[in-house]
Amino acid sequence: MNNNLTKSFALILSSCIASIVFADNNILHDLNEGDPLVYSNADQPNDPKDKKRKPKRPPPLPQQVFVDVNGDGSLDKVAWGSPRHSLSVTFLGYGDGTFIKKGLFHGDKHLPKKAPKILNFADVTNDGRADKIVTVMPPMKKPRPRPDDHDATADPHPKPKPKHPPKTLVYLGMADGTFSKRPMGITND
Known part of the structure; x- marks a missing residue:
């Protein structure tokens, strides 16, 4: 029961x-x-x-890569978050699978804030230290229809075109685990 x-x-x-x-x-x-x-x-x-309001989205997950930034032979952990920023944090590796607790920050204030950025890390200069490669994507320009264009074969929904080609900047990896303040090939203003 x-x-x-x-x-x-x-x-x-x-x-x-x-x-x-x-x-x-x-x-x-x-x-x-x-x-x-x-x-x-x-x-x-x-x-x-x-x-009136934008939907709430979770923040992007941080991305990370393991490269030798300071050239000591052990892998270091480099992490970064949003594709809108070029800020990265480097945690130097001890070589036994552990890393320092205090990270080394690197970011460039001179890059456009709203432009999407792609970060990569590779030894471009072949000096044994990984370099930071930042590709800055240009803002998109929406094509305007011409008032005198009455062509029936024209695409009714044209795709936006970039204003200029992407810009690639290389920040050299330094012996202390940081990256250079200015990108390679750019002189001080």
Whole structure:
């Protein structure tokens, strides 16, 4: 008898949960007052607030690479976060699988802030130390339709074109585990 009662209670509870989950998202009833409350689901396409706010996205996961930055023969860990920034943190390796706790930061304030950046690390100068390679992607320019262009074969949705080609900057790896302050080939202003 007790087992049947438990099964019945579980069945009633699961049906209540299912009815709540599959209920209409537009109106919820407050059990205390009995008045319907309008519920605005942020995932619905008809939400008027969607045009005013950006959807919350989780921050990008940090990326990391293991290279020898200071040329001592042991791998160092270099981590960076957002593709919008060229900031990287280097954790020097001891050679036994452990790294220093305090990281060495590197970033260039002279790069455009809103341009996407791609970071790579390789020994470009063949000196035994990894160099930081930053490719700065240009902002996209939307093509404007010409008013006198009545060509029926023209693409109605032209793809945006870059304003200029991507720029690649190389920061030399230094013996202390940092990268040079200015990229290779750029003179001080």
